[in-house]
Amino acid sequence: MKFLVCISKVPDTTSKIAFTDGDTKFDENGIQFIVNPYDEWYALVRALELKESLGGSVTIITVGGQADEPVMRKALAIGADEAVRIDAEAKDPGYIATQIASYAKDKDFDIVFCGKETIMYNNAQVPAAVAEYLDVPFISLATKLDLNGNTATIERDAQGGVEVVELQTPFVLSAAKGMAEQRIPNMKGIMAARTKPLNVVPAFDAAETTQVVSYETPSGKAECKYIDPENMDELVSLLHNQAKVI
Amino acid sequence: MAKTDLFKAPDYYQIDDLLTDEQKLVRDAARAWVKKEVSPIIEEYYEKAEFPKQLIKGLGEIGAFGPYIPAKYGGAELDQISYGLIMQELERADSGLRSTASVQSSLVMYPIWKYGSEEQRIKYLPKLATGEFMGCFGLTEPDHGSNPGGMTTNIKDQGDHYLLNGAKMWISNAPFADVAVVWAKNEQGRIKGVLVDKGMDGFSAPEMHGKWSLRASSTGELIFDNVKIPKENILPGRDGLGAPLSCLDSARYGISWGAIGAAMDCYDSALRYSKERIQFDKPIAAFQLTQKKLAEMITEITKSQLLALRLGQLKNQDKATSAQISMAKRNNIEFALKIAREARQIHGAMGISNEYPMMRHMMNLESVVTYEGTHDIHLLITGMDVTGIAAFNG
Numbered sequence: 156m157k158f159l160v161c162i163s164k165v166p167d168t169t170s171k172i173a174f175t176d177g178d179t180k181f182d183e184n185g186i187q188f189i190v191n192p193y194d195e196w197y198a199l200v201r202a203l204e205l206k207e208s209l210g211g212s213v214t215i216i217t218v219g220g221q222a223d224e225p226v227m228r229k230a231l232a233i234g235a236d237e238a239v240r241i242d243a244e245a246k247d248p249g250y251i252a253t254q255i256a257s258y259a260k261d262k263d264f265d266i267v268f269c270g271k272e273t274i275m276y277n278n279a280q281v282p283a284a285v286a287e288y289l290d291v292p293f294i295s296l297a298t299k300l301d302l303n304g305n306t307a308t309i310e311r312d313a314q315g316g317v318e319v320v321e322l323q324t325p326f327v328l329s330a331a332k333g334m335a336e337q338r339i340p341n342m343k344g345i346m347a348a349r350t351k352p353l354n355v356v357p358a359f360d361a362a363e364t365t366q367v368v369s370y371e372t373p374s375g376k377a378e379c380k381y382i383d384p385e386n387m388d389e390l391v392s393l394l395h396n397q398a399k400v401i
Numbered sequence: 402m403a404k405t406d407l408f409k410a411p412d413y414y415q416i417d418d419l420l421t422d423e424q425k426l427v428r429d430a431a432r433a434w435v436k437k438e439v440s441p442i443i444e445e446y447y448e449k450a451e452f453p454k455q456l457i458k459g460l461g462e463i464g465a466f467g468p469y470i471p472a473k474y475g476g477a478e479l480d481q482i483s484y485g486l487i488m489q490e491l492e493r494a495d496s497g498l499r500s501t502a503s504v505q506s507s508l509v510m511y512p513i514w515k516y517g518s519e520e521q522r523i524k525y526l527p528k529l530a531t532g533e534f535m536g537c538f539g540l541t542e543p544d545h546g547s548n549p550g551g552m553t554t555n556i557k558d559q560g561d562h563y564l565l566n567g568a569k570m571w572i573s574n575a576p577f578a579d580v581a582v583v584w585a586k587n588e589q590g591r592i593k594g595v596l597v598d599k600g601m602d603g604f605s606a607p608e609m610h611g612k613w614s615l616r617a618s619s620t621g622e623l624i625f626d627n628v629k630i631p632k633e634n635i636l637p638g639r640d641g642l643g644a645p646l647s648c649l650d651s652a653r654y655g656i657s658w659g660a661i662g663a664a665m666d667c668y669d670s671a672l673r674y675s676k677e678r679i680q681f682d683k684p685i686a687a688f689q690l691t692q693k694k695l696a697e698m699i700t701e702i703t704k705s706q707l708l709a710l711r712l713g714q715l716k717n718q719d720k721a722t723s724a725q726i727s728m729a730k731r732n733n734i735e736f737a738l739k740i741a742r743e744a745r746q747i748h749g750a751m752g753i754s755n756e757y758p759m760m761r762h763m764m765n766l767e768s769v770v771t772y773e774g775t776h777d778i779h780l781l782i783t784g785m786d787v788t789g790i791a792a793f794n795g
Contacts, residue, residue, distance in 0.1 A: 341462040342427075345464070
């Protein structure tokens, strides 16, 4: 089985977020980057588990510059066999998906794994777009994946419950919490990652489909007001006149 | 219930920018392992004064045992800064855990690698690297601490073997060690390294109890009563006091990083607590005396980081002197201990409980400031280095 896992770099969750270029671009200065947890903990680890039980290979792919290579080395240290970096600035989701699909289209991957979204932009569009461009089925929010030959049984989060689907490879899935458990790279993996291939591929022709007009950070939390439990009139008045929710 | 480990490492001078990607990967893996495996259980094991043996395998996996040893002997061939960073992360959890790794790496694997025969290296090092074998180091004696040259433990040549007699004290890992690297004098008064295997007749390693420090580490005595030592168990590569002292150099270097970990943990806890704890209608972080404490803490942590990093660069170039290592060990422990005490004060009464790590770190650091050369002896080493006059002998 050949598995492709899409990896994004995202800021560490404790980073201070700021913007540049007239609030149209995320300011990466001084930011510590990590592998997007949905990509690492669930997509990558489940792909590795399947490789370990069924044989095959796990390739990770990233669209980005050289600054993305440390997170790719981490994915290699966790156990991926090889890495591919498409040398292009990760623009909008359509652009990124075009890059990944263009690379993957003649490589016969059985499953393309993605995290359900990046914790950075929360677009959650890349996996579906990759499936569309590869013309294969797409399963979103997968929490469990079993393979029997070419038949996959997948559990996915549905509103208030679980949906179980069955389909044939090849397909694209987006992995959610529950799919696998985080693996910490061990020393053997870190040593092996030194010599695993990290191939840089030139960008494919693709157009940006959207332009960011501006980013804003959330406004600060308003001060908490305590109302005496006996004073319902004041509570109702504040909810009506100030918060304007009733 | 186990607490969530909210630790966030301070990096005031962007020292991360000076680390390689692999050094950061190694450190972050150790940090993640500590958060997952150690933080939830350490207070419990500290309280019951027990070494968490179930962590040994994981310590091997993250490369805590002999990370700079060549791969052919089971090591990871990492550089000295990576070794230091692993020690930092382990001591961020607990000095006892770091002590276990320091002993295994610098005091057991290092001498076997540097001074052992090829047969000894192949026999011991790969198993020590994974934790399948644990080791300990016997230098200190009941009557000879700062003056190890006065040791009375001895070996006598019996023709086809040696007889080992004597006792060692305050030995980390002793009660469960599979092999002890023991330093003993021969008939000519020359100090030799001896590999003593668990189970040899006349060898025992009783655990020492009643410690108020390093409680999550196992400490024991080594007692040798006419232990028959095969001649192939002598380290052939080096003898004299310089041999064990070179091991201590390696361990002290790791400790200089480890102390930063303990200090970071105390500072991190104090910073978070001071922003959450409200007194007089504002967080105590808003008070000048709290800010003074926090400012001094982060300053000393940053200075310690720079000292350790530069020392690591020198170690990587094989240029670090014993005196330079001594300075970093002394300085970084001294300030880690002060930071633990100040951080405890910021936590007020809560600071004495095991809800927070400062008291544990503080008690641990009372050992660390004493072992591997006391604070005072390290001052005298620097004194000797700058004046050219040894003050050890009064």
